[in-house]
Amino acid sequence: DIDGVTAIPCFITSIVAGLLSGLINRKVPKAQRWKIGILAGMLCETLTMILVVFWAPSFSLGIDIVSKIGIPMILGSVCIGFIVLLVQSVEGEKEASAARQAKLALDIANKTLPLFRHVNSESLRQVCDIIRRDINADAVAITTTDRVLAYVGFGESNYHDSDNDISPTTRQAIESGKIIIKNNDEAYRTPEIHSMLVIPLREKGVVTGTLKIYYCHAHRITSSLQEMAVGLSQIISTQLEVSRAEQLREMANKAELRALQSKINPHFLFNALNAISSSIRMNPDTARQLIFNLSRYLRYNIELKDDEQIDIKRELYQIKDYIAIEQARFGDKLTVIYDIDDEVSCVIPSLLIQPLVENAIVHGIQPCKGKGVVTLGINECGNRVRISVRDTGNGIDPAVVARVEADEMPGNKIGLLNVHHRVKLLYGEYVVPHKMYVRVTYAISMSPEKLWAEKRATVARPLSRFPARIHGLYFPQHVRVLLIR
Known part of the structure; x- marks a missing residue:
């Protein structure tokens, strides 16, 4: 009621609550905010009750109003504190999940780094196997722009040296340069696979292949898995680019030495x-x-x-x-x-x-x-x-x-x-x-x-x-x- 007895007291305490909220956000550590928030909310509601008693036309009317709304309003402020705690817990879980995904990507990168020093089909198979085991995927593959270089996991028997052409989905990811997610579809050669994540690999800004992650069950490609896989693909792209540069330098050094030997x-x-x-x-x-x-x-x-x-x-x-x-x-x-x-x-x-x-x-x-x-x-x-x-x-x-x-x-x-x-x-x-x-x-x-x-x-x-x-x-x-x- 804008013209009622509680209008002015609520107006005053709303301003005080806003100022206290800003002060708590700036001065209080994040882990303690929900506790201080409950105390600040109870303080503001108590201030409201006091102002209502003094602002009412009669003391008895003020006491009557406070006796009816006081306890619910104070309990409401306590509930708001727990809601803040819940929101902070969700945010903390998101940060912890992101940290776990980043650590997982770095762990995979550390394990696979030695394998990129001499890139071949066997080393790429080992890379795929490490990724598959660490992220609990059913299958992992690495491709170029026209053929599958390595495939490890469920459905591996469907890939042969003579028939390693990439799938239409992979070709689409290469041509568009975008990530493709299939959360309820059948894989190209393995119908038992229903979840697929295809991430382009780039060298010097040009798509040169893909990293593919497969799951047999549908709806297994989550946003956190996608973010982790994107970071992992960037690391793999960098490692492949460095490996290619090292190979070119080694070839140049050998060619120069052969030129010197035969000179x-x-x-x-x-x-x-x-x-x-x-x-x-x-x-x-x-x-x-x-x-x-x-x-x-x-x-x-x-x-x-x-x-x-x-x-x-x-x-x-x-x-x-x-x-x-x-x-x-x-x-x-x-x-x-x-x-x-x-x-x-x-x-x-x-x-x-x-x-x-x-x-x-x-x-x-x-x-x-x-x-x-x-x-x-x-x-x-x-x-x-x-x-x-x-x-x-x-x-x-x-x-x-x-x-x-x-x-x-x-x-x-x-x-x-x-x-x-x-x-x-x-x-x-x-x-x-x-x-x-x-x-x-x-x-x-x-x-x-x-x-x-x-x-x-x-x-x-x-x-x-x-x-x-x-x-x-x-x-x-x-x-x-x-x-x-």
Whole structure:
């Protein structure tokens, strides 16, 4: 009654209740709001009763009104508190359910992550089996845009290698790029399945396949399952994309290594044959030895497998064959010093040292007018083996260093760049100085626990100032060292 005795008291307490509600929402922890809400509601109703008593025309009328409505109104405020508790419980359950679904998706992702390193039909079958067991599905499948890659669970016998075409529902999901839910329908090849969830898988924004979840009973695809499956499909899409990128990079690395292994520089071969032909008349024994060196060098390059780990002594045979041919070509212009410990023993990636020796001779010694020295050092230093190639040439142009770091070397000059890539991949960062030096030393220090890649460079000094050999890790003071760990 807008003109009744209770109108003004209810108006006042309604404003007070609104202010208290806002204050409770801002100041009181969520778990305690329902309790404080009940107390605040009882307080507001009590205030209403007091105002009614004082606002009534007579005290007896006010008491009569309060005696009739007081208890129901206070009990109503208590019920409102329990309703708030119920709403909070529902919201909390939703949050807990979302957290469980997110944890389930992450657990599945952690279990399946190793399987995506080498994607094939068997690894995808294992992925489907993990998903099926963790979400209690009857069947799970992964498809491309035209065929089923893996199917695990109920109805698996209906899928054969010769007949793995995708279903019309799957094709619809791929073409539309949208999730398709069938909660009371029969599957394409398995009529016993009545619930189906088809989620597109994307790589770089393009649909490349689907993740399919099946249940035999109808109406099993809930909203929480759909949200979890969508998150899981995004994780799978990312893992597939990363796996594809890794495979492409691995293929590129292998192709580059095969190119390096099979790369016989025409100029080197031409010069080697010229040196052999010149020696045939003047020194047949030397020619015979050069032919042996060349044949062994070629055989070594041809027989290598992809990034094969080989004994360092076997690598040395190939390097010495190469150097013998180059010394026959350059004569007294080239002097090679071997600083190699007799007992040194370790395995290294094939063709790791030869490109550095070739670089030192072709780009370090050949352009010089006078004689040059290349020092090949392989030394044991405690639990490490230090490999160094050093020349007395004109140094490295900073522009070349920058191109190597930026992976911008021409396609026909892959030797040094290949070593750069492989050392960086196996031993860490391969850092080169940004200044031009007269003497350049490439060095790799390897240990069972930690592996380092180094490049050492020396400033210009008279030849007599340099020691003929480098012992261990002790360098003269004028040697500039960069060690990156």
